[in-house]
Amino acid sequence: MKYQSQAVAKPYFVFALILFIAQIVFGLVLGMQYVVGDFLFPEIPFNVARMVHTNTLIVWLLFGFMGATYYLVPEETQCELYSPKLAWILFWVFAVAAVLTVIGYLAVPYAVLAKITGNEYFPTMGREFLEQPTITKIGIVIVCLGFLYNVGMTILRGRKTVVNMVLITGLIGLAVFFLFAFYNPVSLTLDKYFWWWVVHLWVEGVWELILGAILAFILIKTTGVDREVVEKWLYLIIAMALISGILGTGHHYFFIGAPEYWLWIGSVFSAIEPLPFFMMMLFAYSMIKQRRRDHPNKAAVAWALGCTIMAFLGAGVWGFLHTLAPVNYYTHGSQITAAHGHLAFFGAYVMIVLAIISYAWPQMKGRLCNSPQAQRVEILSIWVMCLSMLAITLLLTAAGVVQVMLQRMPADGVALSYMITQDAISSIYWARLISGVFFGLGIALYLYSFVIAQRTHHLAPALEQPR
Amino acid sequence: MSDRFTKGMARNIYYGGSVFFFLLFVGLTVDTVTAIPERENRDQLTESVANGKAIWENNNCVGCHSLLGEGAYFAPELGNVFPRRGMGNEEIFKAYFTSWMNAMPTNVPGRRQMPQFHLTEEELENLADFLIWTSRIDTNDWPPNIEG
Numbered sequence: 001m002k003y004q005s006q007a008v009a010k011p012y013f014v015f016a017l018i019l020f021i022a023q024i025v026f027g028l029v030l031g032m033q034y035v036v037g038d039f040l041f042p043e044i045p046f047n048v049a050r051m052v053h054t055n056t057l058i059v060w061l062l063f064g065f066m067g068a069t070y071y072l073v074p075e076e077t078q079c080e081l082y083s084p085k086l087a088w089i090l091f092w093v094f095a096v097a098a099v100l101t102v103i104g105y106l107a108v109p110y111a112v113l114a115k116i117t118g119n120e121y122f123p124t125m126g127r128e129f130l131e132q133p134t135i136t137k138i139g140i141v142i143v144c145l146g147f148l149y150n151v152g153m154t155i156l157r158g159r160k161t162v163v164n165m166v167l168i169t170g171l172i173g174l175a176v177f178f179l180f181a182f183y184n185p186v187s188l189t190l191d192k193y194f195w196w197w198v199v200h201l202w203v204e205g206v207w208e209l210i211l212g213a214i215l216a217f218i219l220i221k222t223t224g225v226d227r228e229v230v231e232k233w234l235y236l237i238i239a240m241a242l243i244s245g246i247l248g249t250g251h252h253y254f255f256i257g258a259p260e261y262w263l264w265i266g267s268v269f270s271a272i273e274p275l276p277f278f279m280m281m282l283f284a285y286s287m288i289k290q291r292r293r294d295h296p297n298k299a300a301v302a303w304a305l306g307c308t309i310m311a312f313l314g315a316g317v318w319g320f321l322h323t324l325a326p327v328n329y330y331t332h333g334s335q336i337t338a339a340h341g342h343l344a345f346f347g348a349y350v351m352i353v354l355a356i357i358s359y360a361w362p363q364m365k366g367r368l369c370n371s372p373q374a375q376r377v378e379i380l381s382i383w384v385m386c387l388s389m390l391a392i393t394l395l396l397t398a399a400g401v402v403q404v405m406l407q408r409m410p411a412d413g414v415a416l417s418y419m420i421t422q423d424a425i426s427s428i429y430w431a432r433l434i435s436g437v438f439f440g441l442g443i444a445l446y447l448y449s450f451v452i453a454q455r456t457h458h459l460a461p462a463l464e465q466p467r
Numbered sequence: 468m469s470d471r472f473t474k475g476m477a478r479n480i481y482y483g484g485s486v487f488f489f490l491l492f493v494g495l496t497v498d499t500v501t502a503i504p505e506r507e508n509r510d511q512l513t514e515s516v517a518n519g520k521a522i523w524e525n526n527n528c529v530g531c532h533s534l535l536g537e538g539a540y541f542a543p544e545l546g547n548v549f550p551r552r553g554m555g556n557e558e559i560f561k562a563y564f565t566s567w568m569n570a571m572p573t574n575v576p577g578r579r580q581m582p583q584f585h586l587t588e589e590e591l592e593n594l595a596d597f598l599i600w601t602s603r604i605d606t607n608d609w610p611p612n613i614e615g
């Protein structure tokens with residue numbers, strides 16, 4: 001850490017990890033309800049647990065991106081953050097809004113939450129991932145604007161590297177596309193059409209810019225490879241991401257009422273979408289191979305390299321698996337979708353946030369990296385999390401194949417109903433639940449590595465003092 | 468990567484490519500928005516259907532169910548529940564739907580549960596109209612069969 005103000009990333013990272021734990025606890029509740037249908041009913045119905053699971057996921061990733069930005073931008077621009085105080089104020093606004101929203105989900109029935117937050121005057125609630133009360137959504141926009149102002153002013157004052165320009169472009173895109181969350185027409189098809197401008201254009205569009213920038217930063221720092229080379233890769237990766245990903249949105253327009261030409265456009269362009277993820281893997285691998293120094297933070301490098309591999313598997317391979325219209329006709333909205341959603345989110349976005357935390361956290365504590373003992377435990381936790389997430393993905397894929405074969409492919413009259421099919425899959429869901437418990441153990445191990453790092457801090461190489 | 472391929476070239480592909488494809492996407496969106504009213508029968512989108520959509524959202528039905536394949540995967544697809552349970556007859560469907568909603572939760576031990584939403588008769592009528600209207604959207608023949 002070279003600049004004092006980079007330390008405002010700390011609360012963002014801490015809060016991100018707290019929400020991560022909450023996310024997984026509710027994931028386990030969901031996994032349990034899949035096999036024991038009345039588990040925690042009526043106290044926590046499935047839809048409530050699911051909202052908490054997915055919303056905490058998105059929000060902790062946003063905290064992670066913000067923390068990453070506050071850490072990385074001063075170092076890239078070579079000047080202090082414009083206003084650390086604003087960053088702290090926005091942290092508290094966002095954290096309090098997140099906690100209140102989760103309490104709202106859990107404390108009252110959803111319809112009551114909609115009523116007391118005045119959803120009837122400006123209806124935006126009740127759509128997947130966008131379940132937050134309108135007032136929370138407005139809060140998110142305000143936090144994003146303040147954040148962009150703070151970061152923008154910093155970049156204006158300092159050095160404009162490709163990494164921070166790509167990062168801020170991604171962040172501006174994130175804020176701009178979120179505005180479509182406020183558009184909720186009475187037409188279901190239009191609603192769905194523009195809903196994807198938030199969801200797809202985030203994860204397969206602007207978030208890839210954020211991912212690419214954070215990845216490039218970590219690779220520059222840990223391998224010492226020339227910026228020119230890194231920047232060329234970064235441009236090419238994000239070029240491919242947007243060229244394929246924008247029209248690739250069409251893979252969600254097959255069966256919601258949009259015109260037939262989307263069957264072609266969506267299939268063709270989304271079939272190219274794995275390319276940027278493949279390139280990220282090559283990029284990380286070739287930078288590490290050409291490295292000019294051996295950075296002692298092995299754990300951060302492991303997260304970053306692992307991120308590109310798991311993202312390629314989850315987004316690239318599992319995405320391609322069901323993205324062609326004739327395949328998607330059978331797999332649309334099945335457990336195959338859930339399999340892909342888990343591995344893609346985990347590989348691409350969970351892992352990049354954990355990578356930057358792994359790189360930045362020791363430095364914010366005045367160490368170049370953690371002690372070898374702590375790093376060993378952290379790397380073990382990477383393996384546990386990755387392998388159990390792979391197990392979850394493979395099991396959900398198996399569940400999806402059975403579901404398609406019993407429920408979707410046979411003709412009317414022969415096809416089994418949804419509920420009977422689910423009964424037939426229950427043993428696979430049990431195995432998924434067990435894999436989920438292992439994932440939870442992986443997090444416990446990860447958190448334990450922080451304890452070891454603290455205990456063995458005298459064995460870690462110290463950092464030069466911040467300027 | 469080869470030296471003949473410069474950073475400037477990569478940057479130009481990024482700017483040029485993303486602007487070009489975004490504009491193309493906006494153009495296609497204009498065409499789609501123009502085509503949707505006919506495909507979804509906008510003329511049949513009555514006030515009752517619109518209210519039904521609001522009730523659907525206010526009760527977060529999509530947190531358990533999928534609708535046209537999007538949402539959650541914990542409970543049956545409802546985009547085609549009208550043909551499945553009403554066999555194309557609105558009266559039969561409404562009778563079925565009302566009794567279903569009022570019978571929830573089943574409280575069958577171990578079985579997946581759907582909450583009781585305490586909806587009025589009018590609200591149930593609106594919801595049923597919304598589901599009927601939804602089932603008539605031209606979805607390129609999805610789902611493959613009646614089970615959804």
Ligand code: HEM
Binds near residue numbers: 252318319
């Ligand atoms: C990191 C990047 C990605 C993430 C985080 C991601 C995440 C997701 C999620 C969460 C869904 C489910 C949405 C819902 O609930 O309706 C989904 C759907 C889908 N994704 Fe991705 N995805 C990524 C990249 C890709 C790529 C590269 C492809 C294609 C090659 C792809 C193809 C699809 C398709 C076809 C669906 C629709 C599934 C259905 O019909 O039910 N995704 N994605």
Ligand code: HEM
Binds near residue numbers: 432
């Ligand atoms: C970092 C790890 C995880 C990530 C990134 C993640 C992500 C997600 C996402 C994106 C969805 C929405 C899926 C979609 O719409 O297709 C989801 C739903 C779900 N998750 Fe997770 N999840 C994680 C861990 C877990 C764990 C450990 C479990 C439990 C064993 C779990 C169980 C579920 C269940 C049951 C659903 C609901 C699927 C449905 O709609 O029927 N998740 N998760």
Ligand SMILES: [Fe+2]
Binds near residue numbers: 200204248249251252
């Ligand atoms: Fe997509």
